[in-house]
Structures are given as C-alpha cells and as structure tokens.
Amino acid sequence: MTAGGEALFAFCALVAVLSALGTVIVHSPIRAAMSLLAHIIALSGLFLLLHAQLLAALQMLVYAGAVVVLFVFVIMMIGPSVPEPPVLRGMVTKTAAIAIMVVLTAILAFSLMPVHMPDIALGPCLPGEGAECDQFGGVGAFSQSLFLDGLVPFELISVLLTVAIVGAIAVARGRSREEVAASQHKRDAQAKAAAEQGAREQAMAAEVSAHGGHG
C-alpha cells in the first residue's frame, strides 16, 4: 500500500470511529443524524481503499441518500424538543456495561492483531496478477455474482421486500372514511340479515310448538 493510501486509511478510519461515537454520545438528535452521515461517508472511503468502488457508491446512494433522509424525516415529525427519558441506570449497570465493553474491545483487538496492513487496504494490482485482480470489486465482478451466481436469492429478496412494503402500507395507511362507512354498512346488513334469520327461526319454532310437534 502506498503512503497516500495509508494516510487516506488513517483519515477515513479516524473519521469513522469519531463520528460513530458522536452518533451515540451527542444529545441533539440532529447532530447525531449528521454524525451518522459522516460515518457512512467515511465507511464508503474505506470501501474505496478495498477496491470496492461499486459498494462505496451504493453505500453513499442508499445509506446516506435514503436511510439518513428517513431519520431526518422522523426527527422532523417528532420535533427537537422531545423530553429526554429519565436516566434509570445505576452504578451497577454502568460498571457492568463498561466491563463488557472492555472485554469486547479486547477480543476485537486480539483477533485483529495478526492482520497486516495490506489486508486492510489493497494496493494497486501488480503487473503479473492479471485480469481477476483488476476487476476485483468492480461493477463487472459485482454484477457477475449478483445476477449469475446469486440470482435466485437476490430475486427472492426483492419479492420479500415488495411484500414488506405492501404490508407496511396496508398497516400504516388505515382506512378512508368511505371504506369505514362501507364496512359499517356491510356489518349493519349482516346484523340485519342475522336478526331476520333469527326472527324467522323463532317464528318457525313457535309455529312448531303451537302445532304440537310432528302433529
């Protein structure tokens, strides 16, 4: 990896870590959303260093362009002045949380120790490495695995997402006044029909008992 690549990695990694911390620490929801945005952009920088150009662009388009927009809309709907929930965490919880964090960080650090720098960020392809290295992470290689090797799961996921969208709309939309009226009308008609049926049966029963059964 070149010196420039290392500098870029250090910069992106630092921004990613700091903005990730900012997302959870900062009190103002809007600043948290903006830290998340910075984190996403730094991550796509890291993807670029791994030769994953398409992934980097999609990270920007989908996560920065769509997901953060969603957060922004939620923040605007709830408003900035939501009272903060009271802090229920005591000393025991806090100590346990810090202990768990230290252990997890240690595990992560030890498992990453044998990883060398070239694995973190890829350098340019050497002359002997051929076409496979050149295309690694490119649009061609990516779509190869997406549309040929993994076509069935990919299409299934898209169907699943469509179903989820339809379901979400059906749940969230509620019913219009006409629909409520129509279903009320239908229910009324059913109740009326049931009442008529009941009355008819009663009348029949009365008739039967009046004539003394099988006569």
Place this chain on the structure above:
Amino acid sequence: MGHLIANAWLRGLVHGALLITVLMTAVAWISWFERKFAARVQSRLGPTMVGPAGLLQPIADAFKMFQKEDIIPRGADSLLFRLAPPLTLFLSLATAAVLPIMPGMLASDLDIGVLYALAFSGLLAFPIWVAGWSSANKYALLGGMRMVAQGISYEIPMVLCALVPVVVTGSLSLSEIVKYQAAHHWLVFWPPGIGVIAFVLFFTTALAESNRIPFDIPEAESELVAGPTTEYTAIRFGLFASAEYAHSVVSCALASALFLGGWDGPVLPPSVWMLLKTAALFVIVTWVRWSLLRLRSDQLMALCWKYLVPVSLALVLGAGAWVYVVG
C-alpha cells in the same frame, strides 16, 4: 489510459485544483451573465457601473460579501450553522471530479463515475437542510423540509434517466460513455426517441436538484423570504449562492457528457466543445428561470411521482429492450 500525468495522486491534485479554479471563476461570471440576461428579459440594463458592461461586478460583490457583518442567530445551533455553507460548496464541487473535460483529462477516472456524481448531487440536500434546521427560523425550517422532500423525490427519475446511457453503452464510467458517443452516436439521438426523452427528463430533474426556477420551492422568496438561507449573511450566504451556481454548472456538464457527446465535436479542440455544450445548456437554464413560473409544492410532487418516475422507468425498460434487440 493515456493520462497526461502518470501518478494518480498528483493527477488528482493538479486536476482538482484546476477544476475548482475554473469552476469558481466561471461561477463568478455566470452570476454576471445571469443578471445581464435577467435584465434583458425584463427590459432593464443590469449591472453597468463596475468595469466595462459591469464585467467587474462579481469581484465587487465578492469584496462586499467579505466585508458584511457575519450574524449567527441567538437560538441557532452554531456548530451546524457554521458547517452547512462550506459543506454545500464542497459537495457541489466534489461532483466535478469525474467530469471528462477532454480525452485523458479528468481528475479521477472512476469505474462508477455516473453513480459517484449522482450520489454526491443527492447528498446536497443535507447541508442545505441542516442550514434550514440550525437557523432556528420557521421560514428556514420550512424551506429545509421542502428541500429534502424535493431532493429525494427528484433524485429517483434523475438516476433512472442517467441509467439510459449506462444501459446503452454498458459502462458506468463517464469517460467510457463519452468515448462511446465519439465512436458511435450521441446518446441524445440514440436510441432514437428514447435518448431525447431521457435527455429532456434528465435536464428537468437536474434543474430540480439544483433548485432552479421553476423548481425553487425550497427558496420561494415570495413566501419563505429566502428559504434555508434566510438567516445567513456575508460570505456564508456567498458560499451558498456560489454552491448553487456551481451545482447548476456541474449538472449541465454532466448532462452534456451523458447525452450530448461530451468533448466530441468537429474542428474545435475537445475541451472547447465540452465548455460550449455546458455553456449552451446553462443558457437554457437561465432562459427557463426567467420565463417560467414557480411550481406549487403539490404540483412539484405530482410532476415527479405521477409523470417523471413512471416515464423514466419506461425509458430504462425501452433502452434495455433496444440493446437486447438491436445490440
């Protein structure tokens, strides 16, 4: 790739610096051009006092911007308030990195140039929205909300229309798309019919993305004072203004690279062709601004979701069918 400078880092730096210089200079005199044009449309003279035909007016404006008092409202989130203007300018200039000016000259020949440009121009809604939010001003907040709504809505047909050249040429790299057009047809004529509709729609959505009239509902000076930038003064406002112009110019350059053959053209050198096409598109942008009325919020959304999105989806399908049948 026959680049003029071999080292990628050096090339990026030199071309980046060059691009920013050219763009910012262009932006200054584009503001002069727009004022002159507007004046002619309205039977006025426009700037005449500073320099011949008012040509030095942009420099005087810049000095004025630097001298004015810098005000940050008391209720504002001052960190975000300060951050928004430079971020806006950064994002609108960052898009320019993948623009092919002439063969072998572009700051970065990304595989995914088209996606990169669209991703950055889609992000532009954020700093403007942050500006509106952090100003602690109702007009600014309303403008910011409209900005986000408009930005994400118009991004969809924009991406879809940009997919038509991608489908036809089979490449996401802008320089490859321009090379294809130089070798075959300009994509505005090819596939016949589909290309020209895609170009018109792309241009329309680009207008909307850069908040130009008739799509300037986030600013809407007759109802929202100045939208998200209401509370901004001095050079912070100047940054927003130049970012808007820079974004318009970059969008025009993107449209000419995608559909009008980029640097391809007879006799004149390639870079001149690219500049000419971009300039011609920008004249149309200005012309539209001073001829049409602003759309209402609901008309804006209806236009996007009821007409532009379905038509652009059909265009992508049509382009795919064309490639499948004709090749």
